[in-house]
Amino acid sequence: MLGACGGDDGGDDDGTDPGVTYYQDVKPLVDAKCVGCHSADGIAPFPLTTYEELVEMAGVALVNVENKTMPPWPPNPDCNDYFADRSMSDEQIALFKAWVEGGRLMGDAATAAPPLDTEQVRLTRVDKTLAMPVSYTPQTTTDNPDDYRCFVIPWTETTNKFVTGFRAVPGNTRVVHHVIAFYANPGQVAEYQALDDAEAGPGYTCFGGTGGSSRAWLGAWAPGSLGSDMPAGTGLLVEPGSAIILQLHYNVLEPGPTPDLTTIEMKLDDTVAKNAIIQPWANPNWIDTQLMHIPAGQADVMHSFEFDATFATGGPFTVWSAALHMHTLGKSAKASIVRADGSSECLLQIDDWNFHWQGSYALRQQPVFNRGDKLRVECHFDNSPANQPLVGGQPRVPQDVYWGEGTGDEMCLGAFYVTPL
Ligand code: HEC
Numbered sequence: 001m002l003g004a005c006g007g008d009d010g011g012d013d014d015g016t017d018p019g020v021t022y023y024q025d026v027k028p029l030v031d032a033k034c035v036g037c038h039s040a041d042g043i044a045p046f047p048l049t050t051y052e053e054l055v056e057m058a059g060v061a062l063v064n065v066e067n068k069t070m071p072p073w074p075p076n077p078d079c080n081d082y083f084a085d086r087s088m089s090d091e092q093i094a095l096f097k098a099w100v101e102g103g104r105l106m107g108d109a110a111t112a113a114p115p116l117d118t119e120q121v122r123l124t125r126v127d128k129t130l131a132m133p134v135s136y137t138p139q140t141t142t143d144n145p146d147d148y149r150c151f152v153i154p155w156t157e158t159t160n161k162f163v164t165g166f167r168a169v170p171g172n173t174r175v176v177h178h179v180i181a182f183y184a185n186p187g188q189v190a191e192y193q194a195l196d197d198a199e200a201g202p203g204y205t206c207f208g209g210t211g212g213s214s215r216a217w218l219g220a221w222a223p224g225s226l227g228s229d230m231p232a233g234t235g236l237l238v239e240p241g242s243a244i245i246l247q248l249h250y251n252v253l254e255p256g257p258t259p260d261l262t263t264i265e266m267k268l269d270d271t272v273a274k275n276a277i278i279q280p281w282a283n284p285n286w287i288d289t290q291l292m293h294i295p296a297g298q299a300d301v302m303h304s305f306e307f308d309a310t311f312a313t314g315g316p317f318t319v320w321s322a323a324l325h326m327h328t329l330g331k332s333a334k335a336s337i338v339r340a341d342g343s344s345e346c347l348l349q350i351d352d353w354n355f356h357w358q359g360s361y362a363l364r365q366q367p368v369f370n371r372g373d374k375l376r377v378e379c380h381f382d383n384s385p386a387n388q389p390l391v392g393g394q395p396r397v398p399q400d401v402y403w404g405e406g407t408g409d410e411m412c413l414g415a416f417y418v419t420p421l
Contacts, residue, residue, distance in 0.1 A: 023051075028113045033092075036225075042223065074350045074357050080348065123228060127268040129264070132171075132202070132248075133202060140252040144390065150195070152245055155244060160238070160240070161237075164235040164272065167227020172261075174258060181218040183217070188214050210247065212245070216277070219266075282305070292402060293402060294383050296383060304376065309373075317420050319417075322360070323348070327409065328407070331352075331353055334348070334376075368421065
């Protein structure tokens with residue numbers, strides 16, 4: 001049967017093409033890709049939850065979407081594929097552009113398109129909730145909106161447990177930018193208590209890590225995340241008498257006191273089929289002998305290391321997720337497996353490093369690391385005058401930088417969630 005109007009342009013009843021509209025095309029996209037942070041109580045500075053809110057920001061939003069600064073999703077897509085990829089496809093970007101440039105039409109709320117499937121994972125069961133010991137008000141200024149603070153939370157279980165899922169629940173979603181839970185084993189707890197006691201106020205200042213000897217992670221959280229279970233059958237061992245060192249990164253963009261009391265929720269099991277570790281790896285020489293030198297003024301300083309990582313696990317292992325870590329001079333980084341035959345498999349590549357958007361990325365297909373393979377981590381740093389952290393509102397004068405946990409130091413770490421085969 002022939003239609004009343006000749007074209008098959010998907011036009012509506014009266015024969016006119018409704019074009020790209022908010023309710024039919026753009027809202028599902030923005031809800032999936034932006035609203036996790038751009039909501040009334042989210043970490044982003046303005047909400048994008050209604051037509052009016054989006055229209056007001058449409059121009060600047062298009063700029064950020066086209067240059068891919070929004071939504072923040074640092075991994076290079078040519079390196080590997082990850083679960084819950086937040087980035088926008090070229091088609092989605094084109095659709096958003098067509099809406100912004102095509103009159104920002106509202107469409108019909110009554111026939112709004114259903115939400116996109118975002119593959120959003122979540123923590124499926126909460127067995128234990130732990131909170132910061134007391135609430136804390138981030139100490140920030142307009143010139144320096146960031147405060148990194150660690151809190152020591154005693155672990156109260158009396159038998160061995162495995163953490164099989166993790167989520168952080170920010171007390172104040174306006175200011176909690178990311179949360180990392182580190183694990184201090186029973187032998188390390190006193191060291192952290194001393195760090196806490198040495199500084200006035202709740203917790204203590206920490207930046208690149210915990211400030212102590214633990215580098216083991218239990219979990220990490222960033223805005224928009226509902227937490228997640230560990231891969232089925234795997235978990236991280238937590239012993240009685242240990243502690244969790246909770247690192248909070250506060251980013252305060254608006255004036256006024258912003259107290260926070262963040263909690264973490266965990267799924268626990270008594271046994272798991274495979275005992276996992278999240279072990280950040282670096283070249284021990286950088287840490288012990290300060291060989292990771294980043295000379296003042298140089299715009300591209302590369303440091304890399306390669307080693308057979310099976311020494312840490314005692315044999316071949318599966319890699320489930322990958323993360324990279326540098327500080328503010330970091331430019332780009334890459335983690336890969338160099339196979340015994342010389343071929344290379346990319347795990348994670350970040351071309352435009354931004355300390356604010358650190359994350360751990362769950363690999364859609366999990367490579368196996370065999371004996372004879374090498375884990376390779378490569379970091380590039382820019383220590384030129386144009387890329388200096390602000391100190392008191394002014395760019396720092398470039399200085400020689402070495403390995404360390406402070407804001408003025410640097411790191412080059414690859415962190416991987418792995419289980420033995
Ligand atoms: C993971 C959290 C997150 C997601 C997801 C996110 N944003 Fe943002 N956005 C932020 C934060 C935080 C800022 C404040 C600036 C900063 O820290 O980079 C921001 C800033 C912006 C800005 C202002 C940039 C400027 O130049 O001042 C725009 C526009 C924007 N976002 C649009 C979007 C759009 C559109 C989406 C979805 C397609 C999105 N954002 C997704 C967190 C997010």
